[in-house]
Amino acid sequence: MTPxxxxxxxxxxxxxxxxxxxxxxxxxxxxxxxxxxxxVSKRGSGIKKVPLLQGRLIVNWFFEPSTxxxxxxxxxxxxxxADTLTMNVQASSSKxxxxxxxxxxxxxxxxxxxxxxxxxxxxxxxxxxxxxDSHIINAGDGAHExxxxxxxxxxxxxxxxxxxxxxxxxxxxxxxxxxxGDISHSRVARSNIWGLTKLGASVVVxxxxxxxxxxxxRMGCEVTTNLREAIKDADVVYALRIQLERQAKCLFxxxxxxxxxxxxxxxxxxxAPEHALIMHPGPINRDLELATDVADGPRxxxxxxxxxxxxxxxxxxxxxxxx
Amino acid sequence: xxxxxxxxxLIEPTAKFSAPTDILIEGKFVKQIGxxxxxxxxxxxxxxxxxxxxxxxxxxxxxxxxxSKETIASGSRSAARGGxxxxxxxxxxRPVIDSAGMVEFVNRRARETSLIxxxxxxxxxxxxxxxxxxxxxxxxxxxxxxxTDDGKDISSSWVMRRVLEYANMVGLTYCAHCEDExxxxxxxxxxxxxxxxxxxxxxxxAMEEIRIDRNIRLAELTGAKIHIQHVTSAGGVEIVRxxxxxxxxxxCESAPHYWTLTDEAVVGFGTNAKMNPPLRxxxxxxxxxxxxxxxxxDCIATDHAPHTPTEKDVEFQLAPFGIVGLETSLALTxxxxxxxxxxxxxxxxxLMTSVPAxxxxxxxxxxxxxxxxxxxxxxxxxFDPKAEWTANPNEFHSLSRNTPFTGMxxxxxxxxxxxxxxxxxxx
Amino acid sequence: MLDAEAxxxxxxxxxxxxxxxxxxxxxxxxMGILKRGRPLADRLAAHIDNMTGQRVRVGSLATTLYRDxxxxxxxxxxxxxxxxxxDFDVEGLTVVxxxxxxxxxxxxxxxxxxxxxYGRPKKIQLACLVDRGLRELPIQADYLGWSISTKYEDxxxxxLKEIDGEDVVLLERSAEADS
Numbered sequence: 001m002t003p004x005x006x007x008x009x010x011x012x013x014x015x016x017x018x019x020x021x022x023x024x025x026x027x028x029x030x031x032x033x034x035x036x037x038x039x040v041s042k043r044g045s046g047i048k049k050v051p052l053l054q055g056r057l058i059v060n061w062f063f064e065p066s067t068x069x070x071x072x073x074x075x076x077x078x079x080x081x082a083d084t085l086t087m088n089v090q091a092s093s094s095k096x097x098x099x100x101x102x103x104x105x106x107x108x109x110x111x112x113x114x115x116x117x118x119x120x121x122x123x124x125x126x127x128x129x130x131x132x133d134s135h136i137i138n139a140g141d142g143a144h145e146x147x148x149x150x151x152x153x154x155x156x157x158x159x160x161x162x163x164x165x166x167x168x169x170x171x172x173x174x175x176x177x178x179x180x181g182d183i184s185h186s187r188v189a190r191s192n193i194w195g196l197t198k199l200g201a202s203v204v205v206x207x208x209x210x211x212x213x214x215x216x217x218r219m220g221c222e223v224t225t226n227l228r229e230a231i232k233d234a235d236v237v238y239a240l241r242i243q244l245e246r247q248a249k250c251l252f253x254x255x256x257x258x259x260x261x262x263x264x265x266x267x268x269x270x271x272a273p274e275h276a277l278i279m280h281p282g283p284i285n286r287d288l289e290l291a292t293d294v295a296d297g298p299r300x301x302x303x304x305x306x307x308x309x310x311x312x313x314x315x316x317x318x319x320x321x322x323x
Numbered sequence: 324x325x326x327x328x329x330x331x332x333l334i335e336p337t338a339k340f341s342a343p344t345d346i347l348i349e350g351k352f353v354k355q356i357g358x359x360x361x362x363x364x365x366x367x368x369x370x371x372x373x374x375x376x377x378x379x380x381x382x383x384x385x386x387x388x389x390x391s392k393e394t395i396a397s398g399s400r401s402a403a404r405g406g407x408x409x410x411x412x413x414x415x416x417r418p419v420i421d422s423a424g425m426v427e428f429v430n431r432r433a434r435e436t437s438l439i440x441x442x443x444x445x446x447x448x449x450x451x452x453x454x455x456x457x458x459x460x461x462x463x464x465x466x467x468x469x470x471t472d473d474g475k476d477i478s479s480s481w482v483m484r485r486v487l488e489y490a491n492m493v494g495l496t497y498c499a500h501c502e503d504e505x506x507x508x509x510x511x512x513x514x515x516x517x518x519x520x521x522x523x524x525x526x527x528x529a530m531e532e533i534r535i536d537r538n539i540r541l542a543e544l545t546g547a548k549i550h551i552q553h554v555t556s557a558g559g560v561e562i563v564r565x566x567x568x569x570x571x572x573x574x575c576e577s578a579p580h581y582w583t584l585t586d587e588a589v590v591g592f593g594t595n596a597k598m599n600p601p602l603r604x605x606x607x608x609x610x611x612x613x614x615x616x617x618x619x620x621d622c623i624a625t626d627h628a629p630h631t632p633t634e635k636d637v638e639f640q641l642a643p644f645g646i647v648g649l650e651t652s653l654a655l656t657x658x659x660x661x662x663x664x665x666x667x668x669x670x671x672x673x674l675m676t677s678v679p680a681x682x683x684x685x686x687x688x689x690x691x692x693x694x695x696x697x698x699x700x701x702x703x704x705x706f707d708p709k710a711e712w713t714a715n716p717n718e719f720h721s722l723s724r725n726t727p728f729t730g731m732x733x734x735x736x737x738x739x740x741x742x743x744x745x746x747x748x749x750x
Numbered sequence: 751m752l753d754a755e756a757x758x759x760x761x762x763x764x765x766x767x768x769x770x771x772x773x774x775x776x777x778x779x780x781m782g783i784l785k786r787g788r789p790l791a792d793r794l795a796a797h798i799d800n801m802t803g804q805r806v807r808v809g810s811l812a813t814t815l816y817r818d819x820x821x822x823x824x825x826x827x828x829x830x831x832x833x834x835x836x837d838f839d840v841e842g843l844t845v846v847x848x849x850x851x852x853x854x855x856x857x858x859x860x861x862x863x864x865x866x867x868y869g870r871p872k873k874i875q876l877a878c879l880v881d882r883g884l885r886e887l888p889i890q891a892d893y894l895g896w897s898i899s900t901k902y903e904d905x906x907x908x909x910l911k912e913i914d915g916e917d918v919v920l921l922e923r924s925a926e927a928d929s
Contacts, residue, residue, distance in 0.1 A: 020520065032831040036812055039833050045841075046868035050815035099637055121638040122522040123592030142640070144522030187522060214525065215516035249508070322820045 011323035015129040015136040016316055018145035019194035027198055030315050031155050037311035037318075040079055052318050053082035056113040060086040062139070063119045068282050069139050069149075072306070073116045076313035082113075100124060104132050114317055117141070135320040143185050149281055150191030152312040154199055156305050157236055160277055173200030178230040180262055181240030181289055182211040188240060188281045193221045206230035207262065210251045227262055231272040238279045239264045239290045255288060265291030277301050325349045326744065327360050331368030331705060335375065335695050336673035346373060348701040351743040356697055368705050371738055372668070375676040375695040376408025376439070376702035377653065380683055381473070381498070381552055381576060381624035383645070384441070386432060388417025393629040393722050395429065396436035398649075401627070401721035403748035405649040406704035406737040409440040409685060409692050414451070415474035421446040421457045423465045430466055438747040440692070440702075442468040442685055447486045447497060453477040456486050459493040469683050471498035473552060476534050478504065484541045491547035496683055498550045501534035502600070511640045513586040513601040521589065523639060528556040528607075531600050535559050539566045539573050550682055551575035553626050555600045557610030564619040574682045576624040579648060579655035580727065582611045588727055594635045594642035595727040598628065612665045615674070622679040625652045629723030647721050651714055651728050653706060657735030661708075668708060703741040705749070710736035752896060752919035757879070760895035761790070764877050765797035767893045772844055777872070779807040779840065783849040783861055784832040787811070789912040790879060791848040809836025811847070816860035834864065841869035846893075850908040852878040855889035880919055882906045
């Protein structure tokens, strides 16, 4: 075998906890590793599977219901030929008695290689990664980070920039991304701010002042409460899911008023550039934060986000385990 | 049987005394302070400062109810190692200290197991529910030195007003934990940039400041004395400063972690940086130091709040609030306030001895606490103000280990603690 | 070891052999193993086109995802970014794998696994520019440009115009091998 590509950069991290921790080079390494996995998923009648993680055990440990993220990780693991184990835990039953560390000790006693964890509290992946040998992938920890979502979003944006410019090496430097919605409670917003700004894009976050966390501008983004201003020069309009329960916490007055100020629909998009892509992390509240005809329209890349999600997660698992 | 402490430098703030001198102890009492004294036994305090035993008016010893975190015995060992000879234990035990029987229980456990003087505080409301007041006259009669619902604020301004009025009549000071709990909403650290990037719900400073202001205004209304616990923010210091200027009978404390750390310490999700009120920001640290320098902040208290390693070894948002403080308090004061020129060593000792004792009028038997005088009880702390050491929770005498100062280089090491003439720490 | 002219002569001969061996060129696909196998496959296809007027299908195979040294963790960090690409169904075709250097045979083993995951070719053949020996698996080339006996320490390098700006095969004997 030829000693090919020995000059390519080397992945050194055991875990993926957040995009705040990663360098631009590391993020690009993941994005550059992903296309070969996109190809695996597109094999048509062929076997949509590669043997890279054959015989490895990947545990999906989910403390929050999340069909979308969980199936994406599960599929990614399966397409890498790994054995997968999914543990759905009721957060309430985990509060008393066994600690997070205890449970992971038990999982590790079964010789897990990768543990994918989704948890409603910030920092849970971080504290596990510090102390345990398994490769930990953060699949969302409270309002902290959701790094694979940030990566798949960056990948999707880059893919489109490359197609638009017809340049397979194009970067997303200078691309402007407007993230709209509940920024306070959004790990997706945080991972996207870190990831996209590291890759040279500019990010503006927009939402009601009641759902805007203090000092978020210090993360390197612009902040506005005005939707038109946010999307005026946007190359990407990224709508976040709005949790209906927030009304009861007095964080916005009504769905009606939220729609009036922040819904992405054909009306509000008149103020965005023609070419702007529409993205959403899913699942969509149809006609609430995003109008159906926009979600299903030609500018929407929401389903590409889903497809790319599998490939990016395959790339992450492969890099963590095989490096 | 007499004991003489020789070659030490005595600091006795109430006598404005700071000079080398010897101290002769006979039995439980200080027999004589002067030059060239001799006794049956000698403690050589060369290079050390000798001062009144330290006083902490805000500690949680968890007994009864949470003896795996701390007991009166272990808490007293921890206090002795920190140079303390008198502490005021908070009343949020299980059951809470809201009756004469419960105060007597603490007193009995203290007599049986404590190395130092335990002054119990009692709750101001029954069951610490913030609804009906406790029998404060009786509580005082059996030895409660203060009333406080510490751990919680009293939500109802009506109840707070009446508690302050009644406590004042009885001659007890209310120690106020100031917190508008309706602003909490799952908050676990200071609200600000670090909370935003960590995705942890924030505790805004206004939460504390609103209630500092309310409680002070109710004290003003009723003419009662009030002591504000653990001031952390620039705004809080300012409210107290303004109230003092108006002549309100208000005193306040801050704790070593509030001038030593900021909310940066939470990055990494270490639960030993979680306490309530939370670590604030750099400009708050500066305001705390300024408040200590100008006397707005009257005294130093630790809010020693032990939790077991297991309880703290969880997700940040699930972890209990609180850190231990007795064994690092003097060193953090010397390191953070004296070495940096905020206050003199003499003033630091005053903030840790006579001032807190006088805020709650701490006495035992007929003697004033926090002073070192001929004829009084021999409660003495001997420490080397220049000695450097590294904080290591495994060496703590507390049952708990929850400190954010692990590995920190500190200056000022307690060598010996003497309570009523007996060595309770050091050899 | 081989200059541009010699390389071209060898490729013409390989193209002739492929044509001679495969009656139905419509059923032949050249699959270049990335990175340098792909330009070689394109050149072979051009030669075949010149000889017969028929365009054979050409694709690229990354093989990275099937490498046995990745899974064992021995090739730390070198995970590769090549992407397999071809726009035809391999089912029933004669697939000719094209690579620059044949050595241990492990890349070809990976290529075989990868191809078979895509479908069931009628036949798989192998064309290589240089065989430097040192085989670790029972794999042989069907079409071979040049064969040379080397040691592990020796360095064999194929440079191609499309990638490296020149056509040349270099052989550097290690000092140790000389002694």
